[in-house]
Amino acid sequence: MISITLMKQTVKANISLALIITAIQALCLVLIASTGQPVKITGQIFYSLLPGMLTSIYIIITGNKLLAAQVDKGSMAYILSTPVKRSKVALTQAVFFIGSLFIMNLITAAALIIPTFILNGSVSPSEWVDIIKFSFGLFLLALAYSGICFLASSIFNLSKNAIAVGGGLVGAFLLLSIMSMFGENFHFVKNFTITTLYNVNTIASGSSDYIWQFAVLAGIGLITYFSGIKIFSKRDLPL
Amino acid sequence: MNEIIRISNLTKDYGEGRGIFDINLTVNKGEVFGLVGINGSGKTTLIRHLMGFLKPQKGYTSIMDKDSWRYASELKKHVGYIPGEIAFPEVKRGIDFFKLQAEYLGIRDFSRANELIQRFNLDADAKLKRMSKGMKQKSAIVNAFMANSDIILLDEGSTGLDPLMQSELTNLVKEEKQKGKTIFMSSHIFNELESSCDRVAFLKNGRIIDIVDMNTIRGNESVKEIKIEFIGESDFSNFLSRPFNIIREQTEFNQATILIPDKDINELFNVLQNMNVRFITQKPRTLEAYFKDKYNDAEAV
Known part of the structure; x- marks a missing residue:
């Protein structure tokens, strides 16, 4: 289904940024967690903004590199001059993107679990649930963001356009969500950004609203990835 | 095929x-x-x-x-x-x-x-x-x-x-x-x-204006393109009156370019024997020359 050769190549080309971002995230989380607050509070502090920003940097840069940059540069010609189908190329890149984000969030979650375990000697079942909801939710937000960047990367021949549209959208969503925090007057802008669908306060409050919000994020991710693969397989490539 | x-x-x-x-x-x-x-x-x-x-x-x-x-x-x-x-x-x-x-x-x-x-x-x-x-x-x-x-x-x-x-x-x-x-x-x-x-x-x-078989271009060489410059104008005009296939005249330099089959080459030397020639040069028939002709033809249409 995927090309192992391409997967190896893609991992090599993108792993360093993923590692750096993950390390920063994990380090921040360890620092916050080691102050000894309850998991719920630590999660609310950490997951409310920081990883969204950091992960977005990874998503915008990597999203472009996976397809558009290689078409722009022309190096995609070498992959496609071998008997590898375009759909396979796009699928491989998508699997890498999603997989890398999943692992990044897994490691970040571990950075919350391990200090908690060391400080308290155990992680209670309710703490497990919170941690899973926080990090899986962040993964779904990243899935939606990355889907948007992946779609842009599959549509455009030029890196600058892919980044302007994909990165522009993700950046705008983030900015709007930050704006909405500045008092009542700006509160309404939260309705214009998908970032709102990952709401740490809703998750921590124990309400079940997060379920449909997660579902929407997952839906955005699936649709954008699926169309990205479809479009890349069918369009003209100037190689 | x-x-x-x-x-x-x-x-x-x-x-x-x-x-x-x-x-x-x-x-x-x-x-x-x-x-x-x-x-x-x-x-x-x-x-x-x-x-x-x-x-x-x-x-x-x-x-x-x-x-x-x-x-x-x-x-x-x-x-x-x-x-x-x-x-x-x-x-x-x-x-x-x-x-x-x-x-x-x-x-x-x-x-x-x-x-x-x-x-x-x-x-x-x-x-x-x-x-x-x-x-x-x-x-x-x-x-x-x-x-x-x-x-x-x-x-x-x-x-x-x-x-x-x-x-x-x-x-x-x-x-x-x-x-x-x-x-x-x-x-x-x-x-x-x-x-x-x-x-x-x-x-x-974006259009094909011609497809040539390289053999025909290479084969063309049995007819050669030769350029001659004369020292005096009298020899030049004398030469023009001879029965050669003259494809180009450059009066200001007393130059004439002719197309001549290999079999007639001795006749050319017979004529040139009594004339004052500055130089004689053969222009090879190349793909490039062929292309330029075709290109200009297509331009003219």
Whole structure:
């Protein structure tokens, strides 16, 4: 289904940024967690903004590199001059993107679990649930963001356009969500950004609203990835 | 006929007169086919269609009777390619690039690649980013030929090569032809096409204005084009009155250009014997001259 050769190549080309971002995230989380607050509070502090920003940097840069940059540069010609189908190329890149984000969030979650375990000697079942909801939710937000960047990367021949549209959208969503925090007057802008669908306060409050919000994020991710693969397989490539 | 590449009514209109329009041609197995034209005439667009990178607006292209858009990936088992722009994947050294491509292609035997690396005097351990234009081009050549594909598509394959390496590429193309490979190459270097191609298509503004059989151009040499400059005007006008096929007169220099079959050459010497000649020179009939004529003819229409 995927090309192992391409997967190896893609991992090599993108792993360093993923590692750096993950390390920063994990380090921040360890620092916050080691102050000894309850998991719920630590999660609310950490997951409310920081990883969204950091992960977005990874998503915008990597999203472009996976397809558009290689078409722009022309190096995609070498992959496609071998008997590898375009759909396979796009699928491989998508699997890498999603997989890398999943692992990044897994490691970040571990950075919350391990200090908690060391400080308290155990992680209670309710703490497990919170941690899973926080990090899986962040993964779904990243899935939606990355889907948007992946779609842009599959549509455009030029890196600058892919980044302007994909990165522009993700950046705008983030900015709007930050704006909405500045008092009542700006509160309404939260309705214009998908970032709102990952709401740490809703998750921590124990309400079940997060379920449909997660579902929407997952839906955005699936649709954008699926169309990205479809479009890349069918369009003209100037190689 | 062993037709292996077919381009039928192929049109891709990019607007403002750019693109390719209603291209028809076929290439036979074992043939070396050249594509010549100025920048922007549509050579690359044509080759990209054969590679299945571009979808035709009208018409189709096929390789081995298979549509090159639909069966793009399958056909790559039989096709080697040098892209017009050289940009390598993110790997370190030349050899890493070849290994990567070999893995995609499922090649285990590196003897052919090594042979090509030696032949083109390529330092495969050099870092790709530090390579000169010529070195990069050589790497692209090794990559295109190392799989021993039946069909090779070269988009300006000799760009950036020094003259020595250019002729090495020409030799390689000839050898591949001997092995029964089919080669489809675009170029603006006439010399390169002249010495290796069986047929050459002239592309202008996205249309084929002529397809020539190189044998007819080479065969044309039994009629030669000769230019003579006389010292005095009297000899010049005397010469003009003789029954030669004069194709050009440059009165200000006392120069006359004639077309003369080899069998009449002695008659020319008989006439010139009693005249004061400054110089006499033969203009070789080349693909370039042929192309210029055709190009200007097409311009005049």
